[in-house]
Amino acid sequence: MSETAPVPHDAGLPQLREAAAGCHACELWEPATQTVFGEGPETARIVFVGEQPGDSEDRAGEPFVGPSGKLLDRALEAARIDRRDAYVTNAVKHFRFTPTGKRRIHQSPGAEHLHACRPWLAAEFAVLQPEVVVCLGAVAAKALISPSFRITRERGQLLPWTPPGTTPGEDDEDGAPAQTWVLATTHPSAVLRTPEEDRAAAFDAMVADLRVVATALA
Known part of the structure; x- marks a missing residue:
């Protein structure tokens, strides 16, 4: 591990994105092409959080622009x-991979990588x-x-949730208790990995989860 992530205090998304580009809080920055920060308007009512950028995202510097992103768009x-x-981001901002010949094979991030990136995620939620x-x-x-x-047991359920870095029961601007909700669904890449004969059903299940969110926002 390197130095703690230099997360600027009370910064907007552009300032956070610029600062995150130089984050060396874990070793993933070195083999990765670049930091892949979140994207979307500061007024977003909904935030999508994935695992980490993939190969396409690492090269482009943008979240969910590869095959998984295209499937997410469809859903x-x-x-x-x-x-x-909406605002889209990842729990880990660098691509973790194992080089195999000319390919870079996705490797799930460890607890240390999630911990190193958590201040950035908390800063995004604060904004x-x-x-x-x-x-x-x-x-x-x-x-x-x-x-x-467990996704298999608890997906598609809206749960009351407190974003990292905030205090439960904080009031909004009108003085009413602010409440954030969280829901989990399948990652688009998992749908893509589903056998072809079952893929349509997996996609439909993901859409059904997202419709719960659409109804809540309406």
């Missing part, structure tokens, strides 16, 4: 959620103050909801 359209009104957070996949759900969370 959001089917659920009638406009991605332009965004979303109404709903959607965990895409088990890694994000375990990091943000509970280490014992």
Whole structure:
């Protein structure tokens, strides 16, 4: 591990993105092409949190732009959620991989990587103050909801949640208690890995989870 992530205090998303580009809080920055920070408007009512950027995202410097991102776009359209009104990010901001020949094979981040990136995620939530957070996949759900969370048993359920770095029961600008909700669903990459004969059903199940979010926002 290197130095603690230099997260600027009371910064907006552009300042956070710029600072995160130089984060060396864990060793993943060195083999990765670049930091992949979140993207979307500061007014976003919904935040999607994945595991980490993939190969396409690492090269582009943007979250969810590869095959998983394209599937997420399709799922959001089917659920009638406009991605332009959402913020997308990852629990870990660098691509962890194992080089195999000319390919870079995805490797799940460890607890130390999640811990190193948590201040950035907390800073994003502090700016965004979303109404709903959607965990895409088990890694994000375990990091943000509970280490014992199981996608297969608890997906698609809206749960009351306190973003990291905030205090339960903090009031909003109107003095009413602010409440953030969290829901977990399958990561788009898991749908893509599903055998072809079962893939449509896996996609439909993800869309059904997202429709719960759309209904809550409505």
